[in-house]
Amino acid sequence: MTTDVVIVGAGGMGREMYGVIRLLNAVPPAGPRWRVLGFVDDYPTESNVALVARLGVPFLGPTRWLAGQPTTTQVALGVGQPRLRRETDQAIVGYGLPAAVLVHPAAEIGPDCVFQEGLFAAGGARVTTNVILGRHVHLNQNCTIGHDVTLGDYVSVNPLAAVSGYCRLADEVLVGTTAAVLPQLTVGGAAIVGAGACVTKDVPAGVVVTGVPARPMGQSATDARHRGSPAGRGPAR
Ligand SMILES: CC(C)(COP(=O)(O)OP(=O)(O)OC[C@H]1O[C@@H](n2cnc3c(N)ncnc32)[C@H](O)[C@@H]1OP(=O)(O)O)[C@@H](O)C(=O)NCCC(=O)NCCS
Structure with a gap:
Protein backbone atom coordinates (compact mmCIF):
# COMPACT_ATOMS: atom_id res chain seq x y z
CA MET A 1 0.00 0.00 0.00
CA THR A 2 1.27 3.45 -0.88
CA THR A 3 0.61 6.35 1.48
CA ASP A 4 0.65 9.99 0.41
CA VAL A 5 2.96 12.18 2.48
CA VAL A 6 3.71 15.90 2.56
CA ILE A 7 7.01 17.08 4.01
CA VAL A 8 6.63 20.15 6.22
CA GLY A 9 9.80 22.24 6.07
CA ALA A 10 11.93 22.80 2.98
CA GLY A 11 15.15 23.16 5.00
CA GLY A 12 17.85 20.58 5.48
CA MET A 13 15.85 18.43 7.90
CA GLY A 14 12.91 18.14 5.54
CA ARG A 15 15.18 17.32 2.64
CA GLU A 16 16.97 14.68 4.74
CA MET A 17 13.57 13.16 5.46
CA TYR A 18 12.91 13.03 1.74
CA GLY A 19 16.14 11.06 1.33
CA VAL A 20 15.01 8.55 3.94
CA ILE A 21 11.63 8.18 2.26
CA ARG A 22 13.35 7.44 -1.05
CA LEU A 23 15.42 4.74 0.60
CA LEU A 24 12.38 3.24 2.30
CA ASN A 25 10.65 3.07 -1.06
CA ALA A 26 13.64 1.21 -2.48
CA VAL A 27 13.72 -1.51 0.18
CA PRO A 28 12.55 -4.82 -1.28
CA PRO A 29 10.20 -6.56 -1.39
CA ALA A 30 7.53 -4.16 -0.27
CA GLY A 31 7.84 -1.69 -3.14
CA PRO A 32 7.03 2.01 -2.81
CA ARG A 33 5.44 2.76 0.53
CA TRP A 34 5.28 6.52 0.24
CA ARG A 35 4.21 8.92 -2.47
CA VAL A 36 5.68 12.34 -1.72
CA LEU A 37 3.18 14.99 -2.81
CA GLY A 38 5.69 17.75 -2.12
CA PHE A 39 7.02 20.17 0.46
CA VAL A 40 5.17 22.93 2.31
CA ASP A 41 6.83 25.72 4.29
CA ASP A 42 5.47 29.00 5.65
CA TYR A 43 8.86 30.72 5.57
CA PRO A 44 10.78 29.17 2.70
CA THR A 45 14.06 30.70 1.65
CA GLU A 46 14.76 31.01 -2.05
CA SER A 47 17.68 28.65 -1.72
CA ASN A 48 15.59 25.99 0.01
CA VAL A 49 12.91 26.21 -2.68
CA ALA A 50 15.64 25.82 -5.29
CA LEU A 51 17.08 22.81 -3.46
CA VAL A 52 13.64 21.20 -3.31
CA ALA A 53 13.32 21.76 -7.07
CA ARG A 54 16.66 20.01 -7.57
CA LEU A 55 15.14 16.96 -5.88
CA GLY A 56 12.44 16.96 -8.52
CA VAL A 57 9.72 17.36 -5.91
CA PRO A 58 7.03 20.10 -6.02
CA PHE A 59 7.10 22.97 -3.56
CA LEU A 60 3.42 23.25 -2.75
CA GLY A 61 3.32 26.52 -0.80
CA PRO A 62 2.52 27.41 2.81
CA THR A 63 1.22 24.91 5.35
CA ARG A 64 -2.38 25.95 4.68
CA TRP A 65 -2.00 23.82 1.54
CA LEU A 66 -2.68 20.93 3.92
CA ALA A 67 -6.27 22.09 4.41
CA GLY A 68 -8.68 19.75 2.75
CA GLN A 69 -6.22 16.92 2.33
CA PRO A 70 -7.83 13.57 3.08
CA THR A 71 -6.89 12.17 6.45
CA THR A 72 -5.14 9.33 4.65
CA THR A 73 -2.39 11.83 3.76
CA GLN A 74 0.39 11.93 6.33
CA VAL A 75 2.81 14.70 7.23
CA ALA A 76 6.54 14.41 7.81
CA LEU A 77 7.57 17.23 10.11
CA GLY A 78 10.99 18.19 8.83
CA VAL A 79 11.84 20.91 11.31
CA GLY A 80 15.08 20.27 13.17
CA GLN A 81 14.88 22.71 16.05
CA PRO A 82 12.75 21.26 18.88
CA ARG A 83 10.76 24.36 19.91
CA LEU A 84 10.06 25.30 16.31
CA ARG A 85 9.04 21.71 15.65
CA ARG A 86 6.49 21.86 18.46
CA GLU A 87 5.15 25.21 17.25
CA THR A 88 4.84 23.93 13.70
CA ASP A 89 3.13 20.77 14.91
CA GLN A 90 0.65 22.85 16.89
CA ALA A 91 0.02 25.03 13.83
CA ILE A 92 -0.82 22.10 11.56
CA VAL A 93 -2.37 19.58 13.93
CA GLY A 94 -5.80 21.09 13.24
CA TYR A 95 -5.67 19.72 9.70
CA GLY A 96 -6.09 16.30 11.27
CA LEU A 97 -3.36 14.57 9.29
CA PRO A 98 -1.37 11.82 10.99
CA ALA A 99 2.38 12.25 11.35
CA ALA A 100 4.51 9.75 9.49
CA VAL A 101 6.91 7.46 11.34
C1 LIG B 1 26.01 25.29 22.70
C2 LIG B 1 25.32 26.04 21.57
C3 LIG B 1 23.79 25.86 21.69
C4 LIG B 1 25.70 27.51 21.72
O1 LIG B 1 25.10 28.21 20.69
P1 LIG B 1 25.28 29.83 20.71
O2 LIG B 1 24.65 30.38 21.94
O3 LIG B 1 24.76 30.30 19.39
O4 LIG B 1 26.82 30.02 20.88
P2 LIG B 1 27.87 30.80 19.96
O5 LIG B 1 28.06 30.08 18.67
O6 LIG B 1 27.47 32.25 19.92
O7 LIG B 1 29.19 30.66 20.82
C5 LIG B 1 29.34 31.32 22.06
C6 LIG B 1 30.62 30.84 22.67
O8 LIG B 1 30.45 29.49 23.09
C7 LIG B 1 31.43 28.63 22.47
N1 LIG B 1 30.74 27.40 22.11
C8 LIG B 1 29.69 27.24 21.26
N2 LIG B 1 29.30 25.98 21.23
C9 LIG B 1 30.10 25.31 22.06
C10 LIG B 1 30.20 23.95 22.43
N3 LIG B 1 29.35 23.04 21.92
N4 LIG B 1 31.13 23.58 23.33
C11 LIG B 1 32.01 24.51 23.85
N5 LIG B 1 31.96 25.81 23.53
C12 LIG B 1 31.02 26.20 22.65
C13 LIG B 1 31.88 29.41 21.24
O9 LIG B 1 33.17 29.02 20.84
C14 LIG B 1 31.82 30.82 21.75
O10 LIG B 1 32.94 31.05 22.54
P3 LIG B 1 33.65 32.52 22.58
O11 LIG B 1 32.62 33.44 23.14
O12 LIG B 1 34.81 32.29 23.49
O13 LIG B 1 34.00 32.83 21.17
C15 LIG B 1 25.72 25.50 20.19
O14 LIG B 1 27.03 25.94 19.81
C16 LIG B 1 25.70 24.00 20.10
O15 LIG B 1 26.61 23.27 20.48
N6 LIG B 1 24.54 23.49 19.58
C17 LIG B 1 24.36 22.10 19.35
C18 LIG B 1 23.64 21.91 18.03
C19 LIG B 1 24.30 20.90 17.12
O16 LIG B 1 24.56 19.78 17.49
N7 LIG B 1 24.49 21.28 15.88
C20 LIG B 1 24.97 20.39 14.88
C21 LIG B 1 23.84 19.83 14.11
S1 LIG B 1 24.28 18.51 13.07
Whole structure:
Protein backbone atom coordinates (compact mmCIF):
# COMPACT_ATOMS: atom_id res chain seq x y z
CA MET A 1 0.00 0.00 0.00
CA THR A 2 1.27 3.45 -0.88
CA THR A 3 0.61 6.35 1.48
CA ASP A 4 0.65 9.99 0.41
CA VAL A 5 2.96 12.18 2.48
CA VAL A 6 3.71 15.90 2.56
CA ILE A 7 7.01 17.08 4.01
CA VAL A 8 6.63 20.15 6.22
CA GLY A 9 9.80 22.24 6.07
CA ALA A 10 11.93 22.80 2.98
CA GLY A 11 15.15 23.16 5.00
CA GLY A 12 17.85 20.58 5.48
CA MET A 13 15.85 18.43 7.90
CA GLY A 14 12.91 18.14 5.54
CA ARG A 15 15.18 17.32 2.64
CA GLU A 16 16.97 14.68 4.74
CA MET A 17 13.57 13.16 5.46
CA TYR A 18 12.91 13.03 1.74
CA GLY A 19 16.14 11.06 1.33
CA VAL A 20 15.01 8.55 3.94
CA ILE A 21 11.63 8.18 2.26
CA ARG A 22 13.35 7.44 -1.05
CA LEU A 23 15.42 4.74 0.60
CA LEU A 24 12.38 3.24 2.30
CA ASN A 25 10.65 3.07 -1.06
CA ALA A 26 13.64 1.21 -2.48
CA VAL A 27 13.72 -1.51 0.18
CA PRO A 28 12.55 -4.82 -1.28
CA PRO A 29 10.20 -6.56 -1.39
CA ALA A 30 7.53 -4.16 -0.27
CA GLY A 31 7.84 -1.69 -3.14
CA PRO A 32 7.03 2.01 -2.81
CA ARG A 33 5.44 2.76 0.53
CA TRP A 34 5.28 6.52 0.24
CA ARG A 35 4.21 8.92 -2.47
CA VAL A 36 5.68 12.34 -1.72
CA LEU A 37 3.18 14.99 -2.81
CA GLY A 38 5.69 17.75 -2.12
CA PHE A 39 7.02 20.17 0.46
CA VAL A 40 5.17 22.93 2.31
CA ASP A 41 6.83 25.72 4.29
CA ASP A 42 5.47 29.00 5.65
CA TYR A 43 8.86 30.72 5.57
CA PRO A 44 10.78 29.17 2.70
CA THR A 45 14.06 30.70 1.65
CA GLU A 46 14.76 31.01 -2.05
CA SER A 47 17.68 28.65 -1.72
CA ASN A 48 15.59 25.99 0.01
CA VAL A 49 12.91 26.21 -2.68
CA ALA A 50 15.64 25.82 -5.29
CA LEU A 51 17.08 22.81 -3.46
CA VAL A 52 13.64 21.20 -3.31
CA ALA A 53 13.32 21.76 -7.07
CA ARG A 54 16.66 20.01 -7.57
CA LEU A 55 15.14 16.96 -5.88
CA GLY A 56 12.44 16.96 -8.52
CA VAL A 57 9.72 17.36 -5.91
CA PRO A 58 7.03 20.10 -6.02
CA PHE A 59 7.10 22.97 -3.56
CA LEU A 60 3.42 23.25 -2.75
CA GLY A 61 3.32 26.52 -0.80
CA PRO A 62 2.52 27.41 2.81
CA THR A 63 1.22 24.91 5.35
CA ARG A 64 -2.38 25.95 4.68
CA TRP A 65 -2.00 23.82 1.54
CA LEU A 66 -2.68 20.93 3.92
CA ALA A 67 -6.27 22.09 4.41
CA GLY A 68 -8.68 19.75 2.75
CA GLN A 69 -6.22 16.92 2.33
CA PRO A 70 -7.83 13.57 3.08
CA THR A 71 -6.89 12.17 6.45
CA THR A 72 -5.14 9.33 4.65
CA THR A 73 -2.39 11.83 3.76
CA GLN A 74 0.39 11.93 6.33
CA VAL A 75 2.81 14.70 7.23
CA ALA A 76 6.54 14.41 7.81
CA LEU A 77 7.57 17.23 10.11
CA GLY A 78 10.99 18.19 8.83
CA VAL A 79 11.84 20.91 11.31
CA GLY A 80 15.08 20.27 13.17
CA GLN A 81 14.88 22.71 16.05
CA PRO A 82 12.75 21.26 18.88
CA ARG A 83 10.76 24.36 19.91
CA LEU A 84 10.06 25.30 16.31
CA ARG A 85 9.04 21.71 15.65
CA ARG A 86 6.49 21.86 18.46
CA GLU A 87 5.15 25.21 17.25
CA THR A 88 4.84 23.93 13.70
CA ASP A 89 3.13 20.77 14.91
CA GLN A 90 0.65 22.85 16.89
CA ALA A 91 0.02 25.03 13.83
CA ILE A 92 -0.82 22.10 11.56
CA VAL A 93 -2.37 19.58 13.93
CA GLY A 94 -5.80 21.09 13.24
CA TYR A 95 -5.67 19.72 9.70
CA GLY A 96 -6.09 16.30 11.27
CA LEU A 97 -3.36 14.57 9.29
CA PRO A 98 -1.37 11.82 10.99
CA ALA A 99 2.38 12.25 11.35
CA ALA A 100 4.51 9.75 9.49
CA VAL A 101 6.91 7.46 11.34
CA LEU A 102 10.12 7.33 9.28
CA VAL A 103 12.82 4.88 10.30
CA HIS A 104 15.77 4.63 7.92
CA PRO A 105 16.40 1.07 6.74
CA ALA A 106 19.78 1.20 8.49
CA ALA A 107 18.39 2.48 11.80
CA GLU A 108 17.53 0.07 14.59
CA ILE A 109 14.65 0.20 17.01
CA GLY A 110 15.11 -2.55 19.60
CA PRO A 111 12.57 -4.69 21.42
CA ASP A 112 9.91 -3.31 23.70
CA CYS A 113 10.41 0.27 22.58
CA VAL A 114 7.41 2.56 22.48
CA PHE A 115 7.17 5.53 20.14
CA GLN A 116 4.60 8.00 19.00
CA GLU A 117 3.65 9.71 15.77
CA GLY A 118 6.36 11.62 13.99
CA LEU A 119 9.34 9.49 15.01
CA PHE A 120 12.25 10.12 12.64
CA ALA A 121 15.30 7.88 12.89
CA ALA A 122 18.10 8.62 10.45
CA GLY A 123 20.65 6.15 9.14
CA GLY A 124 22.69 4.46 11.86
CA ALA A 125 20.51 5.67 14.73
CA ARG A 126 20.26 2.92 17.33
CA VAL A 127 17.62 2.60 19.99
CA THR A 128 18.37 -0.36 22.24
CA THR A 129 15.59 -1.73 24.45
CA ASN A 130 12.75 -0.65 26.71
CA VAL A 131 12.95 2.91 25.42
CA ILE A 132 10.04 5.35 25.41
CA LEU A 133 10.05 8.02 22.69
CA GLY A 134 7.63 10.94 22.64
CA ARG A 135 5.87 12.67 19.78
CA HIS A 136 8.05 13.92 16.92
CA VAL A 137 11.31 12.70 18.40
CA HIS A 138 14.17 13.10 15.92
CA LEU A 139 17.14 10.74 16.13
CA ASN A 140 19.83 11.88 13.75
CA GLN A 141 22.61 9.90 12.08
CA ASN A 142 24.49 7.39 14.19
CA CYS A 143 23.17 8.49 17.56
CA THR A 144 22.62 5.85 20.24
CA ILE A 145 19.87 5.65 22.83
CA GLY A 146 20.61 3.26 25.69
CA HIS A 147 18.29 0.93 27.52
CA ASP A 148 15.41 2.19 29.65
CA VAL A 149 15.71 5.76 28.35
CA THR A 150 12.72 8.10 28.10
CA LEU A 151 12.75 10.93 25.57
CA GLY A 152 9.94 13.49 25.78
CA ASP A 153 8.08 15.11 22.91
CA TYR A 154 10.10 16.98 20.26
CA VAL A 155 13.47 15.82 21.58
CA SER A 156 16.31 15.94 19.03
CA VAL A 157 19.42 13.83 19.39
CA ASN A 158 22.01 14.98 16.88
CA PRO A 159 24.54 12.93 14.95
CA LEU A 160 26.87 10.68 16.94
CA ALA A 161 25.45 11.71 20.30
CA ALA A 162 25.03 9.01 22.96
CA VAL A 163 22.26 8.99 25.55
CA SER A 164 23.09 6.37 28.18
CA GLY A 165 20.83 3.95 29.98
CA TYR A 166 18.06 5.09 32.34
CA CYS A 167 18.34 8.75 31.27
CA ARG A 168 15.24 10.92 31.11
CA LEU A 169 15.17 13.82 28.68
CA ALA A 170 12.14 16.07 28.99
CA ASP A 171 10.23 17.72 26.12
CA GLU A 172 12.18 19.78 23.57
CA VAL A 173 15.65 18.83 24.74
CA LEU A 174 18.37 19.12 22.10
CA VAL A 175 21.45 16.93 22.45
CA GLY A 176 24.18 18.35 20.25
CA THR A 177 26.29 16.39 17.85
CA THR A 178 28.84 14.00 19.46
CA ALA A 179 27.64 14.84 22.99
CA ALA A 180 27.29 12.17 25.67
CA VAL A 181 24.78 11.98 28.50
CA LEU A 182 25.98 9.60 31.21
CA PRO A 183 23.63 7.01 32.75
CA GLN A 184 20.62 7.73 34.94
CA LEU A 185 20.67 11.51 34.42
CA THR A 186 17.72 13.82 33.90
CA VAL A 187 17.78 16.69 31.40
CA GLY A 188 15.02 19.26 31.94
CA GLY A 189 12.66 20.61 29.31
CA ALA A 190 14.10 22.67 26.43
CA ALA A 191 17.61 22.32 27.79
CA ILE A 192 20.44 22.17 25.24
CA VAL A 193 23.44 19.90 25.52
CA GLY A 194 26.08 21.59 23.41
CA ALA A 195 27.95 19.76 20.71
CA GLY A 196 30.74 17.64 22.17
CA ALA A 197 29.62 18.00 25.78
CA CYS A 198 29.78 15.21 28.35
CA VAL A 199 26.89 15.51 30.79
CA THR A 200 27.80 14.10 34.19
CA LYS A 201 25.06 15.70 36.34
CA ASP A 202 21.36 16.45 35.92
CA VAL A 203 20.65 19.50 33.74
CA PRO A 204 17.87 21.89 34.82
CA ALA A 205 15.16 22.91 32.36
CA GLY A 206 16.09 25.61 29.87
CA VAL A 207 19.81 25.53 30.58
CA VAL A 208 22.53 25.26 27.92
CA VAL A 209 25.47 23.13 28.97
CA THR A 210 28.76 22.73 27.15
CA GLY A 211 32.15 21.18 27.68
CA VAL A 212 33.68 18.15 29.37
CA PRO A 213 32.38 17.81 32.00
CA ALA A 214 29.36 19.83 30.92
CA ARG A 215 28.78 23.14 32.71
CA PRO A 216 25.97 25.67 32.28
CA MET A 217 26.65 28.21 29.58
CA GLY A 218 23.51 30.25 30.22
CA GLN A 219 19.79 30.03 29.80
CA SER A 220 18.78 28.67 26.44
CA ALA A 221 17.61 31.46 24.16
CA THR A 222 15.55 31.12 21.01
CA ASP A 223 18.47 32.59 19.10
CA ALA A 224 20.86 29.97 20.37
CA ARG A 225 18.45 27.24 19.54
CA HIS A 226 18.10 28.46 15.99
CA ARG A 227 21.82 28.66 15.49
CA GLY A 228 22.20 25.24 17.02
CA SER A 229 19.50 23.74 14.86
CA PRO A 230 20.37 20.49 13.14
CA ALA A 231 20.02 21.14 9.43
CA GLY A 232 17.48 23.81 10.18
CA ARG A 233 15.18 25.74 7.93
CA GLY A 234 17.56 28.47 6.95
CA PRO A 235 17.80 31.83 8.65
CA ALA A 236 16.29 32.18 12.11
CA ARG A 237 12.85 33.70 12.28
C1 LIG B 1 26.01 25.29 22.70
C2 LIG B 1 25.32 26.04 21.57
C3 LIG B 1 23.79 25.86 21.69
C4 LIG B 1 25.70 27.51 21.72
O1 LIG B 1 25.10 28.21 20.69
P1 LIG B 1 25.28 29.83 20.71
O2 LIG B 1 24.65 30.38 21.94
O3 LIG B 1 24.76 30.30 19.39
O4 LIG B 1 26.82 30.02 20.88
P2 LIG B 1 27.87 30.80 19.96
O5 LIG B 1 28.06 30.08 18.67
O6 LIG B 1 27.47 32.25 19.92
O7 LIG B 1 29.19 30.66 20.82
C5 LIG B 1 29.34 31.32 22.06
C6 LIG B 1 30.62 30.84 22.67
O8 LIG B 1 30.45 29.49 23.09
C7 LIG B 1 31.43 28.63 22.47
N1 LIG B 1 30.74 27.40 22.11
C8 LIG B 1 29.69 27.24 21.26
N2 LIG B 1 29.30 25.98 21.23
C9 LIG B 1 30.10 25.31 22.06
C10 LIG B 1 30.20 23.95 22.43
N3 LIG B 1 29.35 23.04 21.92
N4 LIG B 1 31.13 23.58 23.33
C11 LIG B 1 32.01 24.51 23.85
N5 LIG B 1 31.96 25.81 23.53
C12 LIG B 1 31.02 26.20 22.65
C13 LIG B 1 31.88 29.41 21.24
O9 LIG B 1 33.17 29.02 20.84
C14 LIG B 1 31.82 30.82 21.75
O10 LIG B 1 32.94 31.05 22.54
P3 LIG B 1 33.65 32.52 22.58
O11 LIG B 1 32.62 33.44 23.14
O12 LIG B 1 34.81 32.29 23.49
O13 LIG B 1 34.00 32.83 21.17
C15 LIG B 1 25.72 25.50 20.19
O14 LIG B 1 27.03 25.94 19.81
C16 LIG B 1 25.70 24.00 20.10
O15 LIG B 1 26.61 23.27 20.48
N6 LIG B 1 24.54 23.49 19.58
C17 LIG B 1 24.36 22.10 19.35
C18 LIG B 1 23.64 21.91 18.03
C19 LIG B 1 24.30 20.90 17.12
O16 LIG B 1 24.56 19.78 17.49
N7 LIG B 1 24.49 21.28 15.88
C20 LIG B 1 24.97 20.39 14.88
C21 LIG B 1 23.84 19.83 14.11
S1 LIG B 1 24.28 18.51 13.07
